[in-house]
Amino acid sequence: MTTMLHTHLFSDMPESKQLNFQDPASPMMEQIIMLHDYTMFILMTILTFIMWMLMKTTTRMMYWRNMNENTKLEMMWTMLPAIMLTTIAYPSLKLLYATDESMEPELTIKSMGNQWYWSYEYSDYENKKMEFASYMMPTEELKMGDNRLLEVDNRLMIPMNTNMRMLITAADVLHSFTMPSLGMKADAMPGRLNQVNFLTSRPGMFYGQCSELCGTNHSFMPMVMESTNLKNYSYFIHTET
């Protein structure tokens, strides 16, 4: 029951026939959704206008004598699209650089892609270094309310409202770590450490799936992140062996 509440109160995992984004759980994802909606508004306005023009010209033989040799008009329809593109490009670039910005991190987690599971390492604590693998739960072992092909045996636990640094790498082939409701995705490459910064603004269970074709079981190595308060997190750190 609690799992059902956890997972269905917010849409933190992919759903069948889903058209929209998953619910945001980080400030960055909120910004991404805002940019998407803003861009969509401009896009739909243009599309409607163009469709109307096309309809007019095709059905009614629209002809306007002032359209010929009209320098002002041509100036306009060259510059207006340019301005529109700039108004989309500027916030888009701003957001792109904002996602790369490294805030002072408070916790580092290492994530390693393996064929075909993820393993996580917590090495910040002097007397408690942890490393564990996270395999997908086979369908037979699922409980009521669990998400098929998304549940794992060992979840990645993180404290919410904490600046996190995640270092992503792979042990064998390319993988890709992604958490759609946090707006993060980074390739995992052997021999390279990719850093992403994120912050979860609410508790929840977030689901992601390997996003780089990595072999036979590419579809069966999901990642689950459980965001919780500092108290539960510290309990996890102390009890996990």
Place this chain on the structure above:
Amino acid sequence: MADERLEKLAEQLEQPLVIQTPGFDARFPNTNQSKNCWQNFVDFQKCVKLKGEDYVPCQYFKRTYESLCPNIWVEKWQDQLEKGVFPGLKERKAHH
């Protein structure tokens, strides 16, 4: 036995978790942090070589590389150090 474990756990939970991790390093501003991990590992080895095992400030490098480097990388490099084939500690030859 179980009581002992519970007591120990309660004791541990009493202590606040020290939230501490390497901060931003201006030498490594990019997404790719491989060199950050590597440099701190090499610096620790050099520091120990120069100042000895007991020199406390060296531990800073150790904490940093432990936080940043994947464990299997560290294992591999330590293995190379033992065999004397670690490529990060080449001595510069003195010229006469």
